[in-house]
Amino acid sequence: MEHHLKIARVETFAVPPRWLFCRIETDDGLVGWGEPVVEGRAETVRTAVHELADQFLLGADPTRIEDLWQVMTKGSFYRGGPILSSAVAGIDQALWDIAGKALGAPVHRLLGGPVRDRARAYCWVGGDEPAAVRDQVAAQVEAGFTAVKMNASGRMSRLPTVAELNEVAARAEAAREVLGPARDFAVDLHGRFSAAGAVRAAGVLQPYAPMFVEEPVLPEYTHLLERVTGATSLPVATGERLYSRTDVLPALRSGIAVLQPDLSHAGGISESRRIASLAETFDVAIAPHCPLGPLALAASLQLAFCTPNFLIQEQSIGIHYNKGAELLDYVADRSVFRFEAGDLLRPTGPGLGVEIDEKAVRAADGSTTAWHNPLWRHGDGGFAEW
Missing domain, CATH: 3.30.390.10 (Enolase-like, N-terminal domain)
Structure with missing residues (x-):
């Protein structure tokens, strides 16, 4: 039997x-x-x-x-x-x-087999001042990356001031100066802008040709995305806070260029695979969101290597959120995440292709202090989006 x-x-x-x-x-x-x-x-x-x-x-x-x-x-x-x-x-x-x-x-072999051998990856650069952006971008170029992503701004007024927009432009200019025309940067608006504000931000970013402008409006305002996509030639991306095919459909209909499902949020490999196929029918690229740990990245890569409309992979090595541990700290064999000229190479091990250091995980369980995003306020004391 x-x-x-x-x-x-x-x-x-x-x-x-x-x-x-x-x-x-x-x-x-x-x-x-x-x-x-x-x-x-x-x-x-x-x-x-x-x-x-x-x-x-x-x-x-x-x-x-x-x-x-x-x-x-x-x-x-x-x-x-x-x-x-x-x-x-x-x-x-x-x-x-x-x-x-x-x-x-x-x-990825169980999902139809590989459609590529390398997956382009980007890393995060932080810093609130243009000089800091410049230095961090230079460090990532030296490390071999061909693309980076950064926040566009700090807290933003509902209708951005000229001074706020100038800061957005200064960061983009600093990144482009270092990267030159052969490398890319993406800009995360992080849902901090109103639809009208996002249109103005896209306008000041236009001369620096970012690879995409991410989450210009909050996910609850996905129905307003068309105001942004219709007002700029810059590729617009969204999706990290959308969790299913039905969630992403209005975004796809709005004219976005890049969809960013998070495989640790959007129903895992099963649903993200379907989301990617749905996006393909709208001629929309997939760039999995992944500022998380080794298993989230491993799952994302399995999708990346069997998805025809994959564009680029986010990964969290060195990200500013990783205080107290790094992505590789819980991996038994660190070579499974192999970078070459800014690309991640195709994993070959069974399953997700990563062996977890179970002893390290059990030892670390419960030792974390609960992480919460900052709570921002405007100068008048009112709530501000982070």
């Missing part, structure tokens, strides 16, 4: 700097890992993971990935949103990791 695997145990680990890992073990000892997290809400997502495990996973066949995805997302009357979608995402990653390990193949 054929033996069917069963899920025997689901564990979660909250580790520095702000990550949550999920470990799923089968009855015959196969282990899969995933990264279900909402930055700043790790413990909330952790609770959701264990609720889903108790209700749907324990005793189930882990190879029935699609069926488990369906029941986790639709088996309860209240569904969707960042917490539940992220909990499902990390579980889904772990199930694909198990499937790949059971078959001895990387996940």
Whole structure:
């Protein structure tokens, strides 16, 4: 009689700097890992993971990935949103990791095979002053990267002042000076702008030709994106705070050029694969959002290497959020994330292709201080978007 695997145990680990890992073990000892997290809400997502495990996973066949995805997302009357979608995402990653390990193949082989051998990557540069941007961009060029991303601004007025717009332009000018015409930079507006403000920001950015302008409006104002895309020739990107095909559809219809699903938020590999296919029908590129840990990056790369409309991969090595731990600190073999001339090379190991240092993860569990994004206020004391 054929033996069917069963899920025997689901564990979660909250580790520095702000990550949550999920470990799923089968009855015959196969282990899969995933990264279900909402930055700043790790413990909330952790609770959701264990609720889903108790209700749907324990005793189930882990190879029935699609069926488990369906029941986790639709088996309860209240569904969707960042917490539940992220909990499902990390579980889904772990199930694909198990499937790949059971078959001895990387996940991208199970999803149709590779369509490329290298994935272009970008890194973050911070700094509030143009001089700091210039220095950090120069350091990343020296490290071999061909693209960087940076925030466009600090807190912004509802209608940006000339002084605020001049600061946006100064940062872009500093980046372009160092990069020259052969390298790229992207600008993250981070939902800090109104639609009218984003149009003005795009205008001052135009001379510096950023690769894309990210999240010009908040996700709840996706219906206003067309005001921005219709007013600029710059490629517009969004998607890190959209969690499903139905969430991204209005953005795709608005005329964006780049969609940025986060594989630790948008339902994992299963849903992000469908999101990418949907985007392809709108001639929209995919640039997975990933300022997170090693499992989120590993899952993103599996998608990148089997997705025809993939553009570029975000990764968090050296990002300013990583205080207390780095992406490679929890990886047993650091060479799995291999960079060459700013590109990540195709992973070849089974499953997600990364071996987690379980001893390090267990030792770090619970040692993290809860991360929360800053709370900003305007000069008059009113709330300001971060």
